[in-house]
Amino acid sequence: MTLRTSRRAALLGGLAAPFVSRLAAAQTGPIRLGTLTPQTGAGGPYGPAMVKVAQALVGEINAAGGVAGRRIELVSEDDETNPDAGVRAARKLIDVEKVSAIIGTWASAVTTAVAPLCWENKVMLFTVSGADSITKLPHQGYIIRTQPNTYLQSATAAKYLASTGAKTVFALSAQTPFAVDSYNRLSDVLAQGGAKAVGDVIYDASKTSFRSEIDQALKTKPDALFLNSYTPDLAVILRELFRAGYEGRKFTFGYAANAKLLDTVGAEVAEGLISFSPSPDLDSPAFAKVRAILGAEPDPYSCQVHDHISLAALAIGKAGAGTGTAIHDNLRAIGDAAGTKITSAVEGLKLLAAGKAVNFEGASGPCKFTPAGDIEGCRFRFDVAEKGKYRLLSLI
Amino acid sequence: MTGDLPQLLINGLLAGTQLAVPAIGFTTIFAVLRFPSFAIASHATIGAYAGYIANVWLGLPAGVALLAAFIVAGLFGVATDEIALRRLRTSGPLTVAIASVALTIVLENLVRFGFGNDQRGYALAVLRDWRVDLGALGMVRIGPQQVQNAGAAAVAMGLLFLFLGFTRTGKMMRAVADNPMLASLKGIDADRVAQLANFIGMGLAGFGGMLVAMDTAVDPLTGFRVMLSIFAAAVVGGLGSIPGAVLGAFVVGVGEEFSIILLDPTYRTAVGFLAILIVLSFRPRGLLGERAI
Amino acid sequence: MENYLLAMAVFAGCTALMALGLNVIFGLAGMINLGLVGFFAIGAYASALLTVKLHLPLVLAWPAAIFAAAACGVAVALITARLRGDYLAIVTLGFSEVIRLVASNEIWLTNGTDGISAIPAPGRGVLSPLLFNLQFVVIVWIAVGVAALLIARLSAAPFGRVLRAIREDDVIASVAGKRVLRFKLQAFAIGAGLMGLAGALYAHFNAYIAPDSFQPLVTIYVVLALTAGGTGTMRGAVLGAVLVVALTEGTRFLGGVVPGLAPVQIAALREAIIGVVLILVLTYRPGGIIPETSRTHRLETS
Known part of the structure; x- marks a missing residue:
């Protein structure tokens, strides 16, 4: 060319x-x-x-x-x-x-x-x-x-989690520049919604098992887990949560819960995983x-x-x-x-x-920007994994 | 925190069995060829993909797929050594080690070229953990799959011990590992032994790679993720010692899980090296020395 | 294009400084070190933190970076003094990974995985990008030239002969009354110091460093630069560094040549080609492009 x-x-x-x-x-x-x-x-x-x-x-x-x-x-x-x-x-x-x-x-x-x-x-x-x-x-x-x-995403996640009736949320985060900020914001907004962030573990995403990290999280018996992960580590975490018999809510970012994830871990393991992404109108x-x-x-x-x-x-x-x-x-x-x-x-x-x-208006949302270059705001879609497919829950 | 100790110990032991298989592979190659082979990482990845093809594309059960992972990675090991590394042995171990880094880059990217970066998973049902009540020590959970994997690892290790201890070829291999000079005087064909070491070593790497990928995912970085832990296990146990590699794998596996009591989980990779420093300060040739193959 | 070439010349200069440092540790003293990027990182972080957080001038920060890396070099050499070559390879590799972990985790000091940005440099934002790059090419390559001359003199001096004696057989050297450990520590300090300087220059040129900038691959490229160029010689180390940067960067231009491939395949092909060329160089020029002439026999490291 x-x-x-x-x-x-x-x-x-x-x-x-x-x-x-x-x-x-x-x-x-x-x-x-x-x-x-x-x-x-x-x-x-x-x-x-x-x-x-x-x-x-x-x-x-x-x-x-x-x-x-x-x-x-x-x-x-x-x-x-x-x-x-x-x-x-x-x-x-x-x-x-x-x-x-x-x-x-x-x-x-x-x-x-x-x-x-x-x-x-x-x-x-x-x-x-x-x-x-x-x-x-x-x-x-x-x-x-x-x-x-991170500020906007974490607030959105926290509001949603509080709205589902979760009273306690534990965060498992891959080590990224936004892991700490993300948890702090989550914690603030959860508190406003009458819920509570009960702890977080920041893990090294390049490891191949997170059993002890997950035990730490499950010990607090949280209503919901906030999985601040990417696809490879999310695959490991979901399997280990399934094995551990965790039945609470699992919440993560849309970029981590992509279509490949469901193929990798299988329908049963991913069942009930809720993910959210910035989104345009449905049509x-x-x-x-x-x-x-x-x-x-x-x-x-x-x-x-x-x-x-x-x-x-x-x-x-x-x-x-x-x-x-x-x-x-x-x-x-x-x-x-x-x-x-x-x-x-x-x-x-x-x-x-x-x-x-x-x-x-683009595929990710309205594409209006603040003077600093951030998007001014956008809608978010929430999907849930059911029987190996994502189903749209809501768009806010 | 002490209430967690039994669970951490179990987690560590299960992680250790997973690590032990590729660590044995690494140490076998070291014992015979005397260089640390970084290519272990890409061969673990190749094993994971071979197992994927067998399991998902051909619909074979996991046990057969593990065998396929072993054989394919082993054959790749022999071929790549023949093509890329064999001629470099006269230039010293560092040169071969560096070339093995280059080799692992090449192989990882050939896998990427063919399969892309997409994650893949095996067609295996994920099972719930068993819960075991240890009385005063509390409840622990144990993964049936991890136990199965540990069983597979134990079978692989057992077969290797039998091979090395009771077959003529195995004894030849040990002779070369113990004293190459003496072995060549006795007329043992060093090239054949080298090929065999590569087949077994890289085959075990592939077998271990598939075990790892069962818990994580199959992608071009599968082997790379465990490479440093494999090195740590082999060095802690004593380079070239097979029982040492097993012991080292448990030390590193358990150490990484226990570290969570004192350190942030993000420091887990450092634990292997801490173990190396502590062990080598007291035993410069590792826990079990080097002659144990 | 000129801008790009100048920037690559700066990166090649940093690689050359590291290769020269490795030449002292491995080329002269025969100690295997796969933790180079750790010293490089220490120099980069030391200089960046001193200038960004304490606002020290570069003339103080750069020597401090050299000193910090050299001190770490001595510490690593002390800890590993009793280890044999192959253990040393893995232990030093581990050292560099631990440095990266510390840089990722000790957020209060290093700003964690966010990295340190806006690292100052003379003329940034004032000079045109072309002049700015040119200035750094001059600084870095003067450093390379001075380092090469000093090490060449050191190598020819009794110090260098002792190091080579240690390389060939440290038992004989110690029997001959040489305090082997002291010489090894000195060699490590000099080598690590040069890598620290390379790191400092890199940090100020780039304006940004993060833990991920210091992956083990950097070490591998430097070892390759030295082995490909010619272990033990200064010209070899420098030439090797230029070749390695030319190889890793030159392959970027392959994308347009091979039609019909997905970008991920082009990226994979590029990295595979780098690996293949490295193996070919090692196979066909085992002594490097400029082999060491004065050596008595082949370098054996086991």
Whole structure:
């Protein structure tokens, strides 16, 4: 793909050779976007689907004529779930590939490491990382986070748990930058709802058994367990909870409880597991599109990458220019409440080209952002695992 | 806290049996070839996938799948040693050890290339734990599957002991491990013994990898997750000693569970190394020395 | 592109400093050490914490980083003095993992897995990215040059001859009246100090460090740099470092060449190729690209 385009660019350049300046070439050549996702390492279960969605969407936008008359070219790098490798890959994306935006950073450490490079070079960074600190560090507006931050997620979880009548909640958390913040917030909000957080264990997710950690949790006889985990460790924990005969509520994040999890642990073990994810309206065409691309129930990260690509393309369409600064300056304008509601980039780009205002709502939610780059709020969907399938409980 | 001790002990012992099998594999290779093989991690992963194919794709029962894990990982062990490591032995153990790191990276990624990163699980029903009343010591719970796995591990270890103690080939292997020079004077074919050590060692790694994956999941990092604990077990017991590896596995397994009394669970990985430092300070060649194969 | 190349030159310089440090510990004194990344991390954290939390200037923080890593080197050498090579490999590997665990868990000191961000560096935000990178290339490679010269002199001096004697046979060396332990401790201190310096330079260039930056793979790449370049020689260590960075980074450009693969397959292929090349180098250049000429016989470490 790269080869073909460069040949075409060379052909174009050859025709107009004497007059084409580098600047002009930059305005007619493809617009480059980069994905920086975990393909190897601990984040490996998530990265491949994210890139698959990004590629499909870019293909769709290009097939519909591209953005502002230009094609989008997607360059995908592996961050190896490691901030050192992530920085090197980001430097390649920024300095060599000249991307206008980096999309899909997952591990909080990778996002934090890459963020200064992005704003120093005026490249937009779209992330799915959860740590609260990310949007608090200086970034001059060059970070957009579609993942609700820990503060919002934990509060939502706590409210829900309290509403189910759980009086005592114990948290089991993988060691992440947001594990402690998450528990503190959970504890505060539970207290407001008349319930109580009775303890937490932070565990090393790379271990292969958590029996003693689970014994510690079950000793408090909690009404509910808050499992702040990722898929690999959640699989181990669910099995061990089943073996231990735990019958209480099990609550976790949608990204941990993905479709693969049910296959891995089996229906019986996962029975009753409640998960929650940021969500658009139930009949969201964007969500349906991600489902069609993946051929499976979409995970929250893939939905967010759908929105990253759409946001970048729409901002570029709105600006008529493909730079990181153009995305930065126009991102919030495509969520114009007075504009036509759209759920796909292709549809929005047509309206923008016609000079109309648009109001984008993505596969992960409304995509309105605070000045710091966090989403302003979103709806959450709650699903429960029943007989090996997820069933929607509610959308709030 | 003392009320938890029986449960922690049981948890630790069960973790220890799981660790013992790949630790024996690691130490067998060390005994004969004299280098710490990092490739144990990727071979454990290969075993887990071989077991998955046998169990889920071909619908074979878990016992047969474990055998498949052993054989496939063992064959991979022989082949990869022949292709990548054998010629490096003259360059010293560190070179071979480093090459085995490179080998494990290659194999992990070949698995990833073929299967992706998705988690997979075996077609096994998960059973509820037995609850046993120990009277004054309180109730403990024991997982039937863990006990079954421990049984499988014990069978594998038993067969290895019989092989080493009572067959001609096994005795040859021990002779090479004890004194390669003397063994070659006696006309023992060192290359064949090396192949055998690789087959058994990596086969056990694969067998252990499938045991681990039964409790966790099959993915390209299955083996990598237990690698450090395997090293710790083998070193604590004494590199090259098979009974040592078993003992070391229990020390590390029980130690990691007991550590929860004093340390945050996030420090569990450090326990293995703490055990190494303590044991090696008193016994620089590990608990059981090195000649016990 | 220039920016990227300059940044890679900085990373290559840090790897070269570590390879030179390993050259003292392993190349000259023959002690196996797979815990390099631990010393690298200690230097990085020491310098980052001193400048971020105590606002010390770099001229104090960098020497302090060297000192902290060297002190840890002495401690590790003391603890492991009685151990044989293969045990040393695993114990030092464990040491570096423990350092990473401490960095992840002692949040009051290290900020845990959040890592330390906004680590200062001269000219950050003032100089253009190009000049900023260029400045660091100059600083790092001057450090590499000075370190290489000093170690080369040390290696030619009686000190180096004693270390090589210890490497070949520490019993004979001690019979010859050399205080083996003292020399081993000195070698460890010098080597670990260089790795600490590499860590400090890395931290200030990158502006951010986190426990996950210090995975064992870093150690493996440094050991490979030294073995591929030529154990025992300074030029070999430096050349090896450049080659390793060129290999790990160069493979990023393969993605566009192989059509029809999923990104995860491209990533897997890239890492597999790195592994294969390493094995090939070890197989076909066992003495390294620049082998040690003065040595009397093959390096045996068991």
